[in-house]
Amino acid sequence: MTSTHREERASVSTQGKVPPAVRVAGALTSLQGLVGLAFAVALVVRSFDAEKYGEVLGEAAYFAVLSAGVLAAGGGLVLGRHWGRTPSIVVQLLLLGVAWYMYGPSDRQLWGSLLGVYAVLTLVLLFTNPVRGWALGVDQDED
Numbered sequence: 309m310t311s312t313h314r315e316e317r318a319s320v321s322t323q324g325k326v327p328p329a330v331r332v333a334g335a336l337t338s339l340q341g342l343v344g345l346a347f348a349v350a351l352v353v354r355s356f357d358a359e360k361y362g363e364v365l366g367e368a369a370y371f372a373v374l375s376a377g378v379l380a381a382g383g384g385l386v387l388g389r390h391w392g393r394t395p396s397i398v399v400q401l402l403l404l405g406v407a408w409y410m411y412g413p414s415d416r417q418l419w420g421s422l423l424g425v426y427a428v429l430t431l432v433l434l435f436t437n438p439v440r441g442w443a444l445g446v447d448q449d450e451d
Contacts, residue, residue, distance in 0.1 A: 325442065326388035326442060327436070327438035327439050327442050329433040329434075329436050329438060329439050330385050330388065330393075330433075330434075330439055330442060331385065331386050331388070332433055333385055333396060333430050333433040333434050333439070334382045334383065334384070334385025334386035334387075334392060334396070335382065335386055336382070336426070336429070336430045336433070337378060337381055337382030337385060337392075337396045337399060337400075337430060338378075338379055338382030338383055338385075338386060339382070340378050340382065340399065340403070341375050341376065341377075341378035341379025341380070341381075341382055342375075342379060343375075344371055344372075344374060344375025344378060344379075345371075345372060345375045345376070345379065347371055347375070348368045348369075348371040348372040348375060349368075351364055351365075351367055351368035351371065352364075352365065352368045355368065377395065378395075378399050380392075380395075381395035381396045381399065382396060390442075390443060393434060393439075393443050396430070396434060397431065397434055400427045400428075400430050400431045400434070401427075401431075403423060403426075403427040404424060404427050404428070404431075406423060407420045407421075407423040407424035407427060408420065408424070410423060411424065
């Protein structure tokens with residue numbers, strides 16, 4: 309049996325053991341990616357009225373690529389893929405910095421608080437004991 313066949317069989321066998329918190333965190337992360345893609349679309353629409361439309365389109369492309377990566381990480385978690393956890397954690401940590409900036413220097417306490425709670429909730433889901441065990445490949449039945 310080749311290594312790809314073993315990986316496929318291992319992937320199929322672990323699909324039923326994915327904790328629900330992984331899928332919820334994946335859905336929350338996917339929502340962040342969708343919001344980012346919507347922002348990129350809004351930038352494209354804005355470029356029609358912009359004097360320097362090339363710069364705005366470049367910014368839209370940048371956000372589209374980043375948001376597609378976030379959406380892919382969230383989708384990976386929803387599908388129960390281990391590789392989606394680390395990028396999702398990194399995104400949440402970056403968003404905590406954005407939330408802090410919104411709360412403090414930008415004087416947008418409501419939006420900063422909401423974003424901060426959202427990011428912390430997603431982080432908590434990604435660091436629960438069942439999710440950590442799943443990420444490490446520890447079977448709960450073996451404990």
